[in-house]
Amino acid sequence: xxxxxxxxxxxxxxxxxxxxxxxxxxxxxxxxxxxxxxxxxxxxxxxxxxxxxxxxxxxxxxxxxxxxxxxxxxxxxxxxxxxxxxxxxxxxxxxxxxxxxxxxxxxxxxxxxxxxxxxxxxxxxxxxxxxxxxxxxxxxxxxxxxxxxxxxxxxxxxxxxxxxxxxxxxxxxxxxxxxxxxxxxxxxxxxxxxxxxxxxxxxxxxxxxxxxxxxxxxxxxxxxxxxxxxxxxxxxxxxxxxxxxxxxxxxxxxxxxxxxxxxxxxxxxxxxxxxxxxxxxxxxxxxxxxxxxxxxxxxxxxxxxxxxxxxxxxxxxxxxxxxxxxxxxxxxxxxxxxxxxxxxxxxxxxxxxxxxxxxxxxxxxxxxxxx
Amino acid sequence: xxxxxxxxxxxxxxxxxxxxxxxxxxxxxxxxxxxxxxxxxxxxxxxxxxxxxxxxxxxxxxxxxxxxxxxxxxxxxxxxxxxxxxxxxxxxxxxxxxxxxxxxxxxxxxxxxxxxxxxxxxxxxxxxxxxxxxxxxxxxxxxxxxxxxxxxxxxxxxxxxxxxxxxxxxxxxxxxxxxxxxxxxxxxxxxxxxxxxxxxxxxxxxxxxxxxxxxxxxxxxxxxxxxxxxxxxxxxxxxxxxxxxxxxxxxxxxxxxxxxxxxxxxxxxxxxxxxxxxxxxxxxxxxxxxxxxxxxxxxxxxxxxxxxxxxxxxxxxxxxxxxxxxxxxxxxxxxxxxxxxxxxxxxxxxxxxxxxxxxxxxxxxxxxxxx
Numbered sequence: 031x032x033x034x035x036x037x038x039x040x041x042x043x044x045x046x047x048x049x050x051x052x053x054x055x056x057x058x059x060x061x062x063x064x065x066x067x068x069x070x071x072x073x074x075x076x077x078x079x080x081x082x083x084x085x086x087x088x089x090x091x092x093x094x095x096x097x098x099x100x101x102x103x104x105x106x107x108x109x110x111x112x113x114x115x116x117x118x119x120x121x122x123x124x125x126x127x128x129x130x131x132x133x134x135x136x137x138x139x140x141x142x143x144x145x146x147x148x149x150x151x152x153x154x155x156x157x158x159x160x161x162x163x164x165x166x167x168x169x170x171x172x173x174x175x176x177x178x179x180x181x182x183x184x185x186x187x188x189x190x191x192x193x194x195x196x197x198x199x200x201x202x203x204x205x206x207x208x209x210x211x212x213x214x215x216x217x218x219x220x221x222x223x224x225x226x227x228x229x230x231x232x233x234x235x236x237x238x239x240x241x242x243x244x245x246x247x248x249x250x251x252x253x254x255x256x257x258x259x260x261x262x263x264x265x266x267x268x269x270x271x272x273x274x275x276x277x278x279x280x281x282x283x284x285x286x287x288x289x290x291x292x293x294x295x296x297x298x299x300x301x302x303x304x305x306x307x308x309x310x311x312x313x314x315x316x317x318x319x320x321x322x323x324x325x326x327x328x329x330x331x332x333x334x335x336x337x338x339x340x341x342x343x344x345x346x347x348x349x350x351x352x353x354x355x356x357x358x359x360x361x362x363x364x365x366x367x368x369x370x371x372x373x374x375x376x377x378x379x380x381x382x383x384x385x386x387x388x389x390x391x392x393x394x395x396x397x398x399x400x401x
Numbered sequence: 402x403x404x405x406x407x408x409x410x411x412x413x414x415x416x417x418x419x420x421x422x423x424x425x426x427x428x429x430x431x432x433x434x435x436x437x438x439x440x441x442x443x444x445x446x447x448x449x450x451x452x453x454x455x456x457x458x459x460x461x462x463x464x465x466x467x468x469x470x471x472x473x474x475x476x477x478x479x480x481x482x483x484x485x486x487x488x489x490x491x492x493x494x495x496x497x498x499x500x501x502x503x504x505x506x507x508x509x510x511x512x513x514x515x516x517x518x519x520x521x522x523x524x525x526x527x528x529x530x531x532x533x534x535x536x537x538x539x540x541x542x543x544x545x546x547x548x549x550x551x552x553x554x555x556x557x558x559x560x561x562x563x564x565x566x567x568x569x570x571x572x573x574x575x576x577x578x579x580x581x582x583x584x585x586x587x588x589x590x591x592x593x594x595x596x597x598x599x600x601x602x603x604x605x606x607x608x609x610x611x612x613x614x615x616x617x618x619x620x621x622x623x624x625x626x627x628x629x630x631x632x633x634x635x636x637x638x639x640x641x642x643x644x645x646x647x648x649x650x651x652x653x654x655x656x657x658x659x660x661x662x663x664x665x666x667x668x669x670x671x672x673x674x675x676x677x678x679x680x681x682x683x684x685x686x687x688x689x690x691x692x693x694x695x696x697x698x699x700x701x702x703x704x705x706x707x708x709x710x711x712x713x714x715x716x717x718x719x720x721x722x723x724x725x726x727x728x729x730x731x732x733x734x735x736x737x738x739x740x741x742x743x744x745x746x747x748x749x750x751x752x753x754x755x756x757x758x759x760x761x762x763x764x765x766x767x768x769x770x771x772x
Contacts, residue, residue, distance in 0.1 A: 076729040101722040108698040117714040327479040343488040351472040358447040
């Protein structure tokens, strides 16, 4: 069977489960571990596609829930599909929309059929089922589509998580049956919280369905580093070695370093762009708050040695001024830098794995990052 | 006497007062007639310097009032001056701050000494005098500084305009005495409303002071095309042929075509960027409202044949989506296009003058633009 998106593990690290890999997609290849910036509404907020690429991104994510609501998947399809629509000719992944249908929409109602909810934009009553989540994603036309899963609000009782695992497995099967687009891969999502038996049950069932890739769900931005580590410790080993492993919604540098050590290949998170819009910059030595009065006449760039557009051209003093004056260029430059920093980290991670020194690299990077 | 900014008229049009010229500044040369995008707070809103240059800009404007209030001229000076501060190594012009001190600030009080006002940001009591307007602009370090003038709110009685002319002349003399920076030129501003005798009195007095360039003040965005034409008809002929002539605050394509015909060389206006932020795009066939439902699945660019970043990459349907979804990239792309359109118009104007066919070019351009 031909796989639209293929993964090959190229190098295994000597001291951890980390691996250097290559992901081939209908829109080009990239090396992993890799980070995908989030273009919720088919735009990485404030940045042109060239800026996103110059900051090191090779693959991006867009949100099915947002695009289905506005402008609608038919509009994206009529305008040539997501790649042409947003001017990004590299690989794209769309999520299933389920997470937002639960968390953003009003009065979500979950049944075996799917999730009914009201649009957060205009209150329309809508339904997302395994079949419609796949149909929408096929119209959007990303290289990778995701199965609709049930992602229980945490913390949750084990019984509730077990129920979500059962439904996630049944929905994954319906997604696979519904998926027909030959230039798009479908990834499964493993749920199960921090329960090894549930994660195992979910992973085994999904692997039996033979997906082109597997995501670790139920772990995302906002959770403690310890929670992320626990969920990964029980989940990543369950995923097949020859398929890409994607940790959804995680983007803290510390979490990425932890997850790569367990063998995760793909990441996405709003963190670098959301933090950028809030004037918080990521550096190898931790975060820098750009509104801090200490930067007022600071001629240094956000991060010494960074070759991003922001650091090549502008001082901390100027970027602080932009934020104080509420100028759009502030969030833009901070987002560009944060993406450049995170993609540089991913490049360093890949080099370290290639050279069999990921464990010491990770220790040094974590120490420099601070708590 | 050495002039930091020198002007040479290269070609005179055959059928009008239009001229093709070259402006040499400490930060490079440009051909005129030219349009200067406005970077109020030392940033052309939402655009990087590369985007501004790619859209065709060669010289930009920054606002003294805004920069003096925030971050303060000392901060700009400490960070290497305006060029380095905002990452623009081409020519820059700063206004005097007077217009904003009258129009934006609270409770302005005008005396012969200057104008006292309260900051629109924090209510601080401040004063702008001819001497301080020059001192601030010297610290900012643009290639061209402007004299502080009195710009009476229109419509005004002739007596009030005559008083403003007298003060503008006295203040210009004080500005000239205060100005010492050898890598910066100081331009005078001619006031006088639509009164030929007052414009003439003002122009004669300023020309006697021998400024490096002359601006036509008291005409700006929002005024009717007829008012702009009237003021220019009586003013431009009074300005010396061998100095650059700058029409402040005017940027409607129709007004630019009218003004060039009278011999104006330089323009600035917030129109292309402000309109862009409001989803109104400029084209050779008039304006296009990007939120219009008719663009929903329109695969065409904003303007056929335009090679700007927005038109090269994106459909009207996508740009409409960005505006409907309140995404920053919408205002950014529309601003880029509007600047590219206006700079393309300036290039066509220069070519038409070079070939002695500005009059028919103007007639055709005005007809295509519509009312």
